[in-house]
Amino acid sequence: MPRKRPGALRAQNQMPRRMYGSAGAPPRIDRLSGRTASAIHAEESRRPRDEGLGPGDTRIALKCFRTFLARPGRPLYVRRTVCGCDDCELGENVAVARDLLALVLSRLPPHRARRELAALVAELDEELRRRTLPDPFAYRQTWRGGGWWHGRIYDETCHL
Template sequence: MPRRRPGALRAQNTTPRQAHRAVGLWGHTLSSIPRPNRIGGLSSRTVAAIRREEFRRLDKGLLPGDTQMALQCYRSFLARPGRYLYLTATVCGCYECDLKEDVATARDLLELVLARLPPRARRELAAQVAKLDEELYCRTLPDPLAYRRPRSPGEEWWHWRIYDESSHL
Protein backbone atom coordinates (compact mmCIF):
# COMPACT_ATOMS: atom_id res chain seq x y z
CA MET A 1 0.00 0.00 0.00
CA PRO A 2 1.48 3.43 -0.95
CA ARG A 3 2.44 5.89 1.76
CA ARG A 4 0.38 9.10 2.04
CA ARG A 5 2.24 12.38 1.75
CA PRO A 6 2.45 14.67 4.78
CA GLY A 7 0.70 17.48 2.88
CA ALA A 8 -2.24 15.22 2.14
CA LEU A 9 -2.49 14.29 5.81
CA ARG A 10 -2.40 17.97 6.87
CA ALA A 11 -5.07 18.85 4.30
CA GLN A 12 -7.38 16.25 5.84
CA ASN A 13 -7.01 17.80 9.27
CA THR A 14 -10.06 20.05 9.53
CA THR A 15 -9.80 21.01 13.20
CA PRO A 16 -8.87 24.69 13.53
CA ARG A 17 -5.82 25.60 15.52
CA GLN A 18 -6.20 27.62 18.70
CA ALA A 19 -5.37 31.26 17.99
CA HIS A 20 -2.83 33.02 20.16
CA ARG A 21 -4.72 35.56 22.24
CA ALA A 22 -2.50 38.18 23.80
CA VAL A 23 -4.16 40.92 25.84
CA GLY A 24 -3.51 44.50 24.74
CA LEU A 25 -3.28 47.72 26.72
CA TRP A 26 -7.01 48.36 26.87
CA GLY A 27 -8.02 44.88 27.97
CA HIS A 28 -9.14 43.61 24.58
CA THR A 29 -7.32 40.84 22.81
CA LEU A 30 -4.88 41.81 20.09
CA SER A 31 -6.45 39.24 17.80
CA SER A 32 -9.67 41.30 17.87
CA ILE A 33 -7.88 44.35 16.40
CA PRO A 34 -8.47 44.52 12.64
CA ARG A 35 -5.26 43.68 10.84
CA PRO A 36 -4.62 45.13 7.42
CA ASN A 37 -3.64 42.26 5.16
CA ARG A 38 -2.79 44.44 2.19
CA ILE A 39 -1.93 48.07 1.78
CA GLY A 40 -2.32 49.06 -1.84
CA GLY A 41 0.96 49.24 -3.71
CA LEU A 42 3.11 47.71 -0.97
CA SER A 43 4.56 44.23 -0.75
CA SER A 44 3.52 41.80 1.95
CA ARG A 45 6.98 42.07 3.51
CA THR A 46 6.60 45.83 3.90
CA VAL A 47 3.07 45.47 5.26
CA ALA A 48 4.37 42.95 7.81
CA ALA A 49 7.12 45.38 8.87
CA ILE A 50 4.56 48.17 9.24
CA ARG A 51 2.28 45.93 11.31
CA ARG A 52 5.19 44.87 13.51
CA GLU A 53 6.07 48.49 14.15
CA GLU A 54 2.47 49.42 14.89
CA PHE A 55 2.14 46.63 17.46
CA ARG A 56 5.53 47.47 18.94
CA ARG A 57 4.52 51.10 19.46
CA LEU A 58 1.08 50.63 21.03
CA ASP A 59 2.08 52.77 23.99
CA LYS A 60 3.61 55.53 21.82
CA GLY A 61 0.37 56.55 20.09
CA LEU A 62 0.71 54.47 16.94
CA LEU A 63 -2.20 52.05 16.73
CA PRO A 64 -2.63 49.03 14.44
CA GLY A 65 -4.13 50.11 11.14
CA ASP A 66 -3.13 53.78 11.47
CA THR A 67 -0.67 53.62 8.58
CA GLN A 68 -3.26 52.14 6.26
CA MET A 69 -5.79 54.77 7.34
CA ALA A 70 -3.25 57.58 6.79
CA LEU A 71 -2.44 56.34 3.28
CA GLN A 72 -6.16 56.07 2.47
CA CYS A 73 -6.74 59.61 3.72
CA TYR A 74 -3.81 60.90 1.67
CA ARG A 75 -4.94 59.13 -1.50
CA SER A 76 -8.60 60.10 -1.11
CA PHE A 77 -7.63 63.74 -0.56
CA LEU A 78 -5.61 63.74 -3.78
CA ALA A 79 -8.43 61.97 -5.66
CA ARG A 80 -10.70 64.97 -5.19
CA PRO A 81 -11.60 66.82 -8.38
CA GLY A 82 -10.30 70.27 -9.16
CA ARG A 83 -7.04 71.86 -10.08
CA TYR A 84 -6.20 73.18 -6.64
CA LEU A 85 -6.99 71.59 -3.31
CA TYR A 86 -7.21 73.18 0.11
CA LEU A 87 -6.32 71.34 3.28
CA THR A 88 -9.12 71.00 5.83
CA ALA A 89 -8.89 71.29 9.59
CA THR A 90 -11.25 69.27 11.74
CA VAL A 91 -13.71 70.75 14.18
CA CYS A 92 -13.54 67.87 16.64
CA GLY A 93 -9.81 67.93 17.21
CA CYS A 94 -9.58 64.30 18.32
CA TYR A 95 -6.84 62.12 16.86
CA GLU A 96 -9.15 59.78 14.92
CA CYS A 97 -11.02 62.62 13.20
CA ASP A 98 -7.76 64.41 12.43
CA LEU A 99 -6.29 61.28 10.92
CA LYS A 100 -9.36 60.67 8.73
CA GLU A 101 -9.92 64.25 7.54
CA ASP A 102 -6.73 66.30 7.87
CA VAL A 103 -4.14 65.29 5.28
CA ALA A 104 -1.37 67.11 7.18
CA THR A 105 -1.97 64.88 10.23
CA ALA A 106 -1.98 61.80 8.01
CA ARG A 107 1.30 62.93 6.44
CA ASP A 108 2.81 63.48 9.91
CA LEU A 109 1.90 59.92 10.85
CA LEU A 110 3.47 58.57 7.66
CA GLU A 111 6.65 60.51 8.47
CA LEU A 112 6.68 58.94 11.94
CA VAL A 113 6.25 55.44 10.49
CA LEU A 114 8.96 56.05 7.88
CA ALA A 115 11.41 56.99 10.60
CA ARG A 116 10.77 53.76 12.50
CA LEU A 117 10.77 51.20 9.67
CA PRO A 118 13.74 49.02 8.68
CA PRO A 119 15.61 50.24 5.56
CA ARG A 120 14.03 47.96 2.95
CA ALA A 121 10.45 48.63 4.03
CA ARG A 122 11.26 52.34 4.45
CA ARG A 123 12.44 52.58 0.83
CA GLU A 124 9.26 51.00 -0.50
CA LEU A 125 6.91 53.11 1.60
CA ALA A 126 8.97 56.25 0.93
CA ALA A 127 8.62 55.71 -2.81
CA GLN A 128 4.81 55.61 -2.45
CA VAL A 129 4.77 58.66 -0.18
CA ALA A 130 7.13 60.61 -2.49
CA LYS A 131 4.66 60.21 -5.39
CA LEU A 132 1.84 61.44 -3.19
CA ASP A 133 3.97 64.32 -1.88
CA GLU A 134 4.76 65.47 -5.39
CA GLU A 135 1.07 65.56 -6.29
CA LEU A 136 0.20 67.32 -3.01
CA TYR A 137 2.88 69.93 -3.65
CA CYS A 138 1.56 70.57 -7.17
CA ARG A 139 -2.14 70.64 -6.27
CA THR A 140 -2.00 72.78 -3.12
CA LEU A 141 -0.93 76.39 -2.82
CA PRO A 142 1.62 77.79 -0.38
CA ASP A 143 0.20 79.94 2.39
CA PRO A 144 1.50 83.50 1.84
CA LEU A 145 0.82 84.41 5.49
CA ALA A 146 2.45 81.34 7.00
CA TYR A 147 5.50 83.32 8.08
CA ARG A 148 3.33 85.12 10.66
CA ARG A 149 2.61 81.91 12.53
CA PRO A 150 5.21 80.64 14.96
CA ARG A 151 6.85 77.59 13.43
CA SER A 152 6.99 74.64 15.78
CA PRO A 153 10.00 72.31 15.60
CA GLY A 154 9.49 69.42 13.25
CA GLU A 155 6.76 71.19 11.27
CA GLU A 156 7.22 70.26 7.64
CA TRP A 157 6.26 71.94 4.36
CA TRP A 158 2.79 70.37 4.16
CA HIS A 159 1.68 72.42 7.17
CA TRP A 160 2.55 75.59 5.27
CA ARG A 161 -0.11 75.09 2.57
CA ILE A 162 -3.41 77.01 2.39
CA TYR A 163 -6.19 75.62 4.58
CA ASP A 164 -9.86 75.92 3.69
CA GLU A 165 -11.23 78.54 6.09
CA SER A 166 -14.86 77.47 5.62
CA SER A 167 -14.24 73.90 6.82
CA HIS A 168 -14.50 74.79 10.49
CA LEU A 169 -17.70 76.86 10.25
Protein backbone atom coordinates in the same frame (compact mmCIF):
# COMPACT_ATOMS: atom_id res chain seq x y z
CA MET B 1 -21.04 15.46 35.75
CA PRO B 2 -20.39 16.13 32.02
CA ARG B 3 -17.09 17.69 30.98
CA LYS B 4 -16.52 20.39 28.45
CA ARG B 5 -14.30 19.54 25.53
CA PRO B 6 -10.79 21.08 25.53
CA GLY B 7 -11.56 23.11 22.40
CA ALA B 8 -14.61 24.62 24.04
CA LEU B 9 -12.55 25.61 27.09
CA ARG B 10 -9.88 27.24 24.92
CA ALA B 11 -12.51 29.14 22.94
CA GLN B 12 -14.13 30.33 26.17
CA ASN B 13 -10.86 31.59 27.68
CA GLN B 14 -9.46 33.20 24.55
CA MET B 15 -9.46 36.99 24.52
CA PRO B 16 -9.79 38.92 21.27
CA ARG B 17 -6.44 39.31 19.52
CA ARG B 18 -6.76 43.10 19.29
CA MET B 19 -6.43 43.36 23.08
CA TYR B 20 -2.97 41.81 22.96
CA GLY B 21 -1.66 44.58 20.73
CA SER B 22 -1.11 42.28 17.78
CA ALA B 23 -4.04 42.08 15.43
CA GLY B 24 -2.95 38.75 13.96
CA ALA B 25 -2.19 38.82 10.27
CA PRO B 26 -1.20 42.25 8.95
CA PRO B 27 -3.86 44.01 6.91
CA ARG B 28 -3.26 44.45 3.21
CA ILE B 29 -2.07 47.96 2.32
CA ASP B 30 -2.79 49.06 -1.23
CA ARG B 31 0.28 49.33 -3.54
CA LEU B 32 2.67 47.88 -0.93
CA SER B 33 4.11 44.38 -0.83
CA GLY B 34 3.21 41.87 1.85
CA ARG B 35 6.68 42.16 3.38
CA THR B 36 6.37 45.91 3.73
CA ALA B 37 2.87 45.60 5.18
CA SER B 38 4.23 43.07 7.71
CA ALA B 39 7.08 45.39 8.71
CA ILE B 40 4.67 48.30 9.13
CA HIS B 41 2.26 46.15 11.13
CA ALA B 42 5.09 44.96 13.39
CA GLU B 43 6.16 48.55 14.04
CA GLU B 44 2.58 49.67 14.71
CA SER B 45 2.03 46.81 17.15
CA ARG B 46 5.38 47.17 18.93
CA ARG B 47 4.68 50.42 20.74
CA PRO B 48 1.79 51.66 22.89
CA ARG B 49 -0.91 53.70 21.17
CA ASP B 50 -0.06 56.84 23.15
CA GLU B 51 3.25 57.16 21.29
CA GLY B 52 1.32 58.33 18.24
CA LEU B 53 1.10 55.14 16.22
CA GLY B 54 -1.45 52.35 16.53
CA PRO B 55 -2.39 49.26 14.54
CA GLY B 56 -3.88 50.21 11.18
CA ASP B 57 -2.95 53.90 11.35
CA THR B 58 -0.61 53.76 8.34
CA ARG B 59 -3.34 52.24 6.21
CA ILE B 60 -5.80 54.95 7.32
CA ALA B 61 -3.23 57.69 6.64
CA LEU B 62 -2.54 56.43 3.12
CA LYS B 63 -6.27 56.18 2.44
CA CYS B 64 -6.79 59.75 3.67
CA PHE B 65 -3.92 60.96 1.48
CA ARG B 66 -5.32 59.24 -1.62
CA THR B 67 -8.88 60.39 -0.92
CA PHE B 68 -7.69 63.98 -0.58
CA LEU B 69 -5.77 63.83 -3.85
CA ALA B 70 -8.69 62.17 -5.67
CA ARG B 71 -10.89 65.22 -5.18
CA PRO B 72 -11.58 67.23 -8.34
CA GLY B 73 -10.21 70.69 -8.89
CA ARG B 74 -6.78 72.20 -9.37
CA PRO B 75 -6.12 74.04 -6.15
CA LEU B 76 -6.97 71.77 -3.26
CA TYR B 77 -7.16 73.20 0.22
CA VAL B 78 -6.13 71.26 3.31
CA ARG B 79 -9.03 70.80 5.74
CA ARG B 80 -9.12 70.63 9.50
CA THR B 81 -11.91 68.88 11.38
CA VAL B 82 -14.42 70.50 13.70
CA CYS B 83 -13.78 68.33 16.75
CA GLY B 84 -9.99 68.13 16.46
CA CYS B 85 -9.63 64.66 18.00
CA ASP B 86 -6.77 62.50 16.73
CA ASP B 87 -8.96 59.88 15.05
CA CYS B 88 -11.00 62.42 13.09
CA GLU B 89 -7.95 64.46 12.14
CA LEU B 90 -6.14 61.37 10.89
CA GLY B 91 -9.08 60.42 8.69
CA GLU B 92 -9.70 63.86 7.17
CA ASN B 93 -6.68 66.15 7.52
CA VAL B 94 -4.00 65.31 4.97
CA ALA B 95 -1.33 67.19 6.95
CA VAL B 96 -1.92 64.98 10.02
CA ALA B 97 -1.89 61.90 7.79
CA ARG B 98 1.44 63.02 6.30
CA ASP B 99 2.83 63.58 9.81
CA LEU B 100 1.94 60.00 10.69
CA LEU B 101 3.58 58.70 7.50
CA ALA B 102 6.73 60.63 8.39
CA LEU B 103 6.66 59.01 11.85
CA VAL B 104 6.30 55.53 10.33
CA LEU B 105 9.15 56.21 7.90
CA SER B 106 11.41 57.29 10.74
CA ARG B 107 10.62 54.16 12.78
CA LEU B 108 10.97 51.55 10.04
CA PRO B 109 14.37 49.84 9.73
CA PRO B 110 16.44 51.13 6.79
CA HIS B 111 15.70 48.21 4.52
CA ARG B 112 13.35 47.35 1.70
CA ALA B 113 10.19 48.26 3.64
CA ARG B 114 11.33 51.83 4.29
CA ARG B 115 12.43 52.31 0.68
CA GLU B 116 9.14 51.00 -0.68
CA LEU B 117 7.00 53.15 1.61
CA ALA B 118 9.24 56.19 0.97
CA ALA B 119 8.81 55.77 -2.80
CA LEU B 120 5.03 55.64 -2.42
CA VAL B 121 4.96 58.67 -0.13
CA ALA B 122 7.26 60.58 -2.52
CA GLU B 123 4.75 60.05 -5.36
CA LEU B 124 1.92 61.29 -3.18
CA ASP B 125 4.01 64.26 -1.97
CA GLU B 126 4.76 65.29 -5.52
CA GLU B 127 1.07 65.38 -6.38
CA LEU B 128 0.28 67.20 -3.12
CA ARG B 129 2.83 69.91 -3.97
CA ARG B 130 1.43 70.21 -7.48
CA ARG B 131 -2.25 70.43 -6.47
CA THR B 132 -2.06 72.64 -3.35
CA LEU B 133 -0.89 76.22 -2.95
CA PRO B 134 1.80 77.43 -0.55
CA ASP B 135 0.71 79.79 2.22
CA PRO B 136 3.08 82.79 2.38
CA PHE B 137 1.95 83.57 5.94
CA ALA B 138 2.28 80.08 7.40
CA TYR B 139 5.27 81.07 9.53
CA ARG B 140 3.05 83.44 11.54
CA GLN B 141 0.77 80.62 12.75
CA THR B 142 2.44 78.75 15.57
CA TRP B 143 -0.01 75.80 15.50
CA ARG B 144 1.44 74.60 12.22
CA GLY B 145 4.06 71.87 12.40
CA GLY B 146 7.50 71.72 10.88
CA GLY B 147 6.82 69.76 7.70
CA TRP B 148 6.45 71.54 4.37
CA TRP B 149 2.93 70.11 4.06
CA HIS B 150 1.80 72.32 6.97
CA GLY B 151 2.77 75.37 4.93
CA ARG B 152 -0.06 74.89 2.43
CA ILE B 153 -3.23 77.01 2.32
CA TYR B 154 -5.97 75.67 4.59
CA ASP B 155 -9.68 75.76 3.82
CA GLU B 156 -11.05 78.07 6.49
CA THR B 157 -14.73 77.58 5.55
CA CYS B 158 -14.99 73.87 6.39
CA HIS B 159 -15.10 74.28 10.18
CA LEU B 160 -17.53 77.20 10.42
